Amino acid sequence: MFGRVRESGARLLGALRTEARSDREARPHNLFEAAAAYVSACAEDDQEQMDEAAGWVSPEALSFGVNELACRAVIALARERDESPRTVARALLGLPAA
Secondary structure, three states: HHHHHHHHHHHHHHHHHHOOOOHHHHHHHHHHHHHHHHHHHHHHOOHHHHHHHHHHOOOHHHHHHHHHHHHHHHHHHHHHOOHHHOOOOOHOOOOOOO
16 A cells, blocks of 8 residues: 555656756757757857767767758758759859759
8 A cells, every 4th residue: 555655656756847847858859959959060160069969869860860951951042042952052062063
């Protein structure tokens, strides 16, 4: 009987502690948040922030997120410039026009 009471009390205290945490602490980072933080830290040359963001998700997930961010950025720039994504991507990398 005391075991049940102790278990119920532990669950109640655990629930209260969970509610006391902020939403940011309780929710894990997703791969897109990690990619955005990683790329922006890269642009600002902030190695500490890059290392932190790289630790939020697996290396494979981070790679996928960075790739997705790059694709979306190139598409957005291409639309803004009224150019093809290939032309924009080559220009961003300093490559000659194909």
